Amino acid sequence: MSKYEPVSAEVVAALQTALGAEYVRTDAETLEKYKTDEETDPRYHHLPEVVVWPGSTEEVAAVMKIANQYNVPVTPRSAGTSVSCGAIPVYGGIVLLLERMDKIEELNTEGMYMVVEAGARTVEIQEKANAAGFLYAGDPCSADSCLIGGNIATNAGGNKAVRYGTTRDQVYAIEAVTPTGDIVNVGARLKKKSTGYCLEQLIMGSEGTLGIITKATLKLLPLCPYKLDLLAIFTDLDKAVGLVPNLIKAGLNPTSVEFMDNAFVRSSSDYCELKLPHYEDGFYVIVTVETFNEDELESKMEQLDEICSASGATDVLEADDRVWKLRRNCLESTRVLSLVSTSDDLVVPVDQIANCIRHLTKVAENYSFKLFTLAHAGDGNLHFQILKGEMSDEQWEDEVSRFHAEAYPYVYSLGGRLSGEHGIGAKKVEAMEKYTEPVEMKMMKEIKRALDPKNILNPGKVFNA
Known part of the structure; x- marks a missing residue:
């Protein structure tokens, strides 16, 4: 384990x-505010010793x-x-905020790119x-x-990853500060590049352990003028998850394929004060298709309706903003039911997502906790929200540990991994080392x-260095 010095008056003066x-x-109020991120379990919380707000890349480097x-x-x-406890200061020290660096510096319509600071x-x-x-295609649910x-x-990742890929697929280049305080620009606004190591891809996705990203050049795409959001409602889990491979095989190239189990349908409906069809027993699959041609959209609409009906959908409806409001508030809605929970974002090959949901939902029936299931089903990313409820700390720790001991090896047996988009953070370090x-x-x-x-940089995250 690394040994660190406390933040002294001399360090504060230098900052x-x-x-x-x-x-x-x-001050105590500020330190208390930044002891956690979205993590509600106090056992993971750690107070920083000082919080800083640099206003430029040079100031980040100075820190x-x-x-x-x-x-x-x-x-x-x-x-x-x-x-995943990714922004929690596990060893105290300095919390560095990027909120002041929030400029959108350039939007170039000829080159179809945008230059932004990290705090935008x-x-x-x-x-x-x-x-x-x-279109900037990055679209996490917390956008x-x-x-x-x-x-x-x-x-x-997010809702559009099935068609456009994850965030790293939307980035040409980044400016970053290295762990030792150097400023580096890596990547380039090129369609292809075979010139040395791909360092921008190494830093992206490293969860702030290999560099602090301060600026990025983002890819822009033409905005599709025609779009359809469809809600397929099922009253049978097997039929609902079985829709996904049928969609993929049909070659529809959907922008989004989102799955919500009935527990999430009900919790998010209650939280948003909305009541959509089959509140009591429905499994929702939201499908988005986009085209540049109106006739193509009409054709895909018909094909999509046929596939959903043939897969056993009870209802096939056009999805309005209310449906996406439910989807975006799913995780937040569970906080009303249990302040303490844990979130898994397991990822498996797309052709295995149905098997994975079926199997692990069945496994979870052997435990006392409440399991809520979401999926970016079109890219194989499965979200389990496990709620503690009234369980004791000891029972909670034991049951979650035993469930993960069953779930994680199964996911790896399918060719999957621990995280599709949330990252390892501090919460899954032990599992990362194990698997x-x-x-x-x-x-x-x-x-x-x-x-x-x-x-020095973000210790206690991803693995024990």
């Missing part, structure tokens, strides 16, 4: 000189140089929407692109609140040590 006193806080000089850990934090809100990037007739830097650092192939883990640790010899 104030670098950033300005108003952007360096050590990292100070941290290395005084051997103090740094936890970079975007909007704090992580559900994802929804504002989407809206600005749309207003210019383009209204999350920041682009955190999206890139975790390689966020990762030893040589692969060795390579990752050697990369971390080479770039961050003092283990």
Whole structure:
């Protein structure tokens, strides 16, 4: 385990000189605010010793140089929407916020790209692109609140990943600060590149352990003028999950294929104060298709309706904004039912998503906790929200541990992995060490040590360096 020095008055003074006193806080109220992200279980909470708000890449670099000089850990934090304890300061030290660096610097319509700072809100990037007739395809469910830097650092997925890929597929290049405080620009606005290691891809998705992303050049796409959102409602789980492979095989190239089990349908409906068809017994599959041609959209609508009906859908309806409101509020809705929960975002090959949902839903019946199931079904990403409810801490820990001991090996047997988009954070470090192939883990640790010899940047995340 790395050993760190406490944040001394000398460290605070150095940070104030670098950033300005108003952007360096050590008061109890601020420290309390940043002891967690979306994690509600107090056992995972850790107080930082100081919170800083740099306003430029150069100031981020200055913070990292100070941290290395005084051997103090740094936890970079975007909007704090992580559900894997990714923004929690496990070893105290400095929490570094990127909120001040929120500019959208350029939207180039000729080159179809956008240059943004890490603190820009994802929804504002989407809206600005749309207003210019383009699409920024990154679309995590927390888009209204999350920041682009955190999206890139975790390689966020979201609703459109089945067609357009995850966040790293939307990025040409990044500017980042290394763990030792150097500024680096990696990647380029090119369709292809075989010039050395692909360092931008290494830093993206590393959960803030290999660099702090401060700026990015994002890809923009033409905005499809024709779009259909369809809601297929099933009253049988097997038929609902069986729709996904039928859609994929049909070659419809959907933008989204989202699955909600009935527990989520009911909890999110109650939370949003909406009552849609089959509230009591429905499993929802939301399908989005987009085209550049109205006739093509009509053809896909007919084909989609036929496939859903043939797969056993009870109702096939056009989905309006209410349906997407339910989908986006699913995780938030469960907080009303249980303040403490844990979220898994297991990922398997797309052709195995139906088998995975069926099997693990059945396994969960042997436990006392409540299991709610979501899926970005079109890309094989399965979300289990496990609710503690009235269980004791001891029973909760025991049951979740035993369920994971069954679920994780099964997922790996299908060719899957622990996380499709939420990341490992601090919450799944032990599982990451257990299920990762030893040589692969060795390579990752050697990369971390080479770039961050003092283990200063976001320690306690992904694996034990």
